Amino acid sequence: MSTTTEATIQELAAQKYKYGFTTDILMEEFPKGLSADIVRLISAKKSEPEWLLEWRLKAYEAWLKMEEPEWARIHHPPIDYDALYYYAAPAKAVPKSLDEVDPELLKTYEKLGIPLNERAALAGVAVDAVFDSVSVATTFRDTLAKAGVIFCSISEAVKEHPELVRKYIGSVVPAGDNYFAALNSAVFSDGSFVFIPKGVKCPMELSTYFRINARNTGQFERTLIIAEEGASVSYLEGCTAPMRDENQLHAAVVELVALDDAKIKYSTVQNWYPGDSEGKGGIYNFVTKRGACRGKNSKISWTQVETGSAITWKYPSCILQGEGSVGEFYSVAVTNHFQQADTGTKMIHIGKNTSSTIISKGISAGKSNNTYRGLVKIMPGASGARNFTQCDSLLIGDQCGAHTVPYIENRNSSAKVEHEATTSKIAEDQLFYCRSRGLSEEDAVSLIVNGFCKDVLKELPMEFAVEAQKLLAVSLEGSVG
Amino acid sequence: MLEIKNLHARIGDAEILKGVTLTIPDGEIHAIMGPNGAGKSTLSYVLSGRDGYEVTEGEVLFNGENILEMEPEDRAAAGMLLAFQYPVELPGVGNANFLRTSLNAIRRKRGEEELDAVAFLKLARAAVKQLAMKEDFLKRNVNVGFSGGEKKRNEMLQMAILKPHLAILDETDSGLDIDALKIVAEGVNTLRDEKFSALVITHYQRLLDHIVPDVVHVLAGGKIVRSGPASLALELEASGYAGLEAA
Numbered sequence: 001m002s003t004t005t006e007a008t009i010q011e012l013a014a015q016k017y018k019y020g021f022t023t024d025i026l027m028e029e030f031p032k033g034l035s036a037d038i039v040r041l042i043s044a045k046k047s048e049p050e051w052l053l054e055w056r057l058k059a060y061e062a063w064l065k066m067e068e069p070e071w072a073r074i075h076h077p078p079i080d081y082d083a084l085y086y087y088a089a090p091a092k093a094v095p096k097s098l099d100e101v102d103p104e105l106l107k108t109y110e111k112l113g114i115p116l117n118e119r120a121a122l123a124g125v126a127v128d129a130v131f132d133s134v135s136v137a138t139t140f141r142d143t144l145a146k147a148g149v150i151f152c153s154i155s156e157a158v159k160e161h162p163e164l165v166r167k168y169i170g171s172v173v174p175a176g177d178n179y180f181a182a183l184n185s186a187v188f189s190d191g192s193f194v195f196i197p198k199g200v201k202c203p204m205e206l207s208t209y210f211r212i213n214a215r216n217t218g219q220f221e222r223t224l225i226i227a228e229e230g231a232s233v234s235y236l237e238g239c240t241a242p243m244r245d246e247n248q249l250h251a252a253v254v255e256l257v258a259l260d261d262a263k264i265k266y267s268t269v270q271n272w273y274p275g276d277s278e279g280k281g282g283i284y285n286f287v288t289k290r291g292a293c294r295g296k297n298s299k300i301s302w303t304q305v306e307t308g309s310a311i312t313w314k315y316p317s318c319i320l321q322g323e324g325s326v327g328e329f330y331s332v333a334v335t336n337h338f339q340q341a342d343t344g345t346k347m348i349h350i351g352k353n354t355s356s357t358i359i360s361k362g363i364s365a366g367k368s369n370n371t372y373r374g375l376v377k378i379m380p381g382a383s384g385a386r387n388f389t390q391c392d393s394l395l396i397g398d399q400c401g402a403h404t405v406p407y408i409e410n411r412n413s414s415a416k417v418e419h420e421a422t423t424s425k426i427a428e429d430q431l432f433y434c435r436s437r438g439l440s441e442e443d444a445v446s447l448i449v450n451g452f453c454k455d456v457l458k459e460l461p462m463e464f465a466v467e468a469q470k471l472l473a474v475s476l477e478g479s480v481g
Numbered sequence: 482m483l484e485i486k487n488l489h490a491r492i493g494d495a496e497i498l499k500g501v502t503l504t505i506p507d508g509e510i511h512a513i514m515g516p517n518g519a520g521k522s523t524l525s526y527v528l529s530g531r532d533g534y535e536v537t538e539g540e541v542l543f544n545g546e547n548i549l550e551m552e553p554e555d556r557a558a559a560g561m562l563l564a565f566q567y568p569v570e571l572p573g574v575g576n577a578n579f580l581r582t583s584l585n586a587i588r589r590k591r592g593e594e595e596l597d598a599v600a601f602l603k604l605a606r607a608a609v610k611q612l613a614m615k616e617d618f619l620k621r622n623v624n625v626g627f628s629g630g631e632k633k634r635n636e637m638l639q640m641a642i643l644k645p646h647l648a649i650l651d652e653t654d655s656g657l658d659i660d661a662l663k664i665v666a667e668g669v670n671t672l673r674d675e676k677f678s679a680l681v682i683t684h685y686q687r688l689l690d691h692i693v694p695d696v697v698h699v700l701a702g703g704k705i706v707r708s709g710p711a712s713l714a715l716e717l718e719a720s721g722y723a724g725l726e727a728a
Contacts, residue, residue, distance in 0.1 A: 428532065433569035436529050437579075437639065438557035438587035447582060451573030451622070 017273060020243030023108045023213050026091040033082040036060060039186050042087050046155050059185030062176035069179055072342035073371045073403060074311050086187045088132040088214040101137050112240060126151055128192045128208045130221055135190045147203050150195040154222055157193035164195055168226055172255035172292045180251040181288040184220045191221035196231035205461055210239040218249040227262035234265040234461055239272050245281045247310055252287045260295030267460055269468055272308035279338025282310025289316035293325035301328040303459040305468045307475040310339060317346035320354035327356040330456040334475045335368030344374035349382035358389040361453045364400035365476055371403040378415040385415040393423040394452050446473035482506050482544060483647055489538035490527045497523040499703035508675040512689055513682045515700035516722040521682045525651040529563040530556050558590035560646030564636040564653050571623035577605060579623045580642055608641040630661035637668030648679040654688040666691030686718040
């Protein structure tokens with residue numbers, strides 16, 4: 001298609017993943033493998049209360065009896081769960097303030113474009129930085145505390161706000177919900193905790209930045225966000241990892257709870273290392289995310305831009321319990337080379353007049369496979385429920401696959417469910433049209449893809465929309481020609 | 482100056498152009514007419530560098546440079562612009578964004594400074610006004626949901642903003658009503674000066690009432706079989722293309 005030389009393509013592929021460096025820092029790791037003792041060690045390391053240890057052990061017992069799900073359109077060699085480290089953390093004691101954070105870590109986050117120094121930080125965004133198994137820093141805590149907002153690592157929350165954690169943890173994603181959620185519940189080591197009290201609009205964007213650094217380590221973080229009556233918050237997570245030849249497991253759980261009139265907007269820019277162009281290495285991103293709209297007129301909105309990971313298995317969902325509650329799912333999933341993504345959402349309508357919107361844009365290039373899998377379930381009591389689903393797939397080249405697997409279960413005759421799906425290719429005439437107007441082939445692809453994703457990108461917080469656009473372009477470099 | 486010398490081109494096994502020779506000096510507008518299947522669109526695509534056309538013989542020089550070796554985007558930067566017979570839709574891509582991206586890509590290649598959003602918008606608004614278009618044209622997605630006439634007008638808007646040295650209009654008049662036809666003609670005529678040249682490919686004479694060419698060529702069977710002044714178009718309109726291929 002183009003005369004772009006081999007060398008240029010290789011060059012592009014090489015510079016493609018700019019977050020692939022490693023940080024050389026003394027780590028504390030527990031012995032390899034998983035057992036009840038490792039679960040106890042993790043709990044003890046964090047001086048957790050007895051109830052949490054019990055909860056973890058129950059999850060571990062449940063996990064032992066479960067089997068890895070096989071229904072998704074993904075393929076990988078069996079994971080040896082005994083070959084993984086379940087806990088890895090920088091050896092130095094957890095810092096009490098930003099001034100005490102290891103300079104190596106500060107440098108790492110700076111290199112990632114996430115300065116933890118509050119003066120240098122992105123204005124209006126508070127960051128919780130999670131490095132392998134632990135949170136290493138949380139910025140703007142004082143500013144947030146003045147507004148009554150709690151934003152800290154979940155380990156701290158267990159210590160400082162045990163009643164809140166105990167009340168809500170596992171209430172949306174039960175410990176034994178699924179294989180990976182059970183694994184996470186047994187061994188989760190850190191993550192973020194957000195609590196927005198009644199009537200408070202969180203004064204700044206909250207964000208967690210996850211970084212996997214250590215070799216052979218699984219990352220199991222757990223995020224819990226609670227918005228009380230009338231509260232609102234916008235939260236964003238970002239993820240990167242070094243380039244390594246082996247696959248690494250990331251099995252997170254995210255739980256959101258929205259009470260009456262509360263609003264939670266949860267955005268993800270997932271850029272875990274996707275493996276190289278031959279399909280070697282990369283993160284297995286097996287994640288359970290679910291939000292409960294418990295209160296009347298509450299709203300939970302998931303926006304995700306998924307460009308990284310060798311395999312993505314993830315279905316951010318909404319349980320629409322409160323009357324008039326609203327669930328939204330906006331997704332862009334890009335796969336290139338040998339990446340596999342099986343992602344979508346579940347919208348469970350329980351309350352009256354609940355509504356949900358699903359906009360999914362899948363882009364496949366190279367030899368990758370991209371599946372949208374979604375469930376819209378209307379329970380008998382959900383009179384007047386409405387759903388609108390739109391799934392569009394875009395193919396680049398002729399060796400990739402796009403699949404759409406919608407499930408609709410409607411048990412209430414007054415409900416309205418709409419589903420639209422399209423599959424298209426970047427047409428040769430579109431590329432030629434752009435090139436005849438002076439755009440390079442790469443720029444033309446980027447322009448067309450960004451146009452295709454516009455409905456989703458506009459849902460991202462402003463600061464990140466531009467980043468996401470660039471990320472899309474980088475992810476697809478070398479996909480034509 | 483565009484010089485096409487003994488150009489042969491094929492699609493797959495079919496030879497479509499069989500030795501086209503044609504020179505368009507700066508400042509001149511040449512029309513190419515001819516029956517269906519004569520190779521008119523193939524000529525425009527070969528000139529603008531579309532994939533799938535193999536040049537087997539001959540050369541094309543634009544201001545002395547061999548353009549057949551150049552990528553389509555480099556031909557655009559050199560000052561060529563093809564107005565499409567069927568302009569392509571780009572869903573989700575705003576017209577203003579597309580125009581600005583194009584203009585800046587071309588300016589970058591030429592080593593000129595890029596235009597910022599404010600300067601660009603000023604330029605674009607003026608062009609929209611000049612072409613008697615509604616301003617929301619800039620906000621709409623490129624050609625999506627445009628009527629046939631609007632799509633052709635959009636091609637003219639691109640021309641007004643990108644200001645090519647050589648415009649190739651591939652049956653830009655097809656499917657246009659008389660008002661739209663006048664606007665297309667106006668788009669070309671406003672660019673007319675001693676530096677600008679154009680190759681107007683058309684099936685019908687009526688466009689040439691509005692864009693009066695300096696020379697009319699007849700393309701038939703993959704070759705230029707006749708050339709003459711603007712009046713040749715009228716003659717063809719009366720007598721048809723029959724018999725020309727044998728000439």
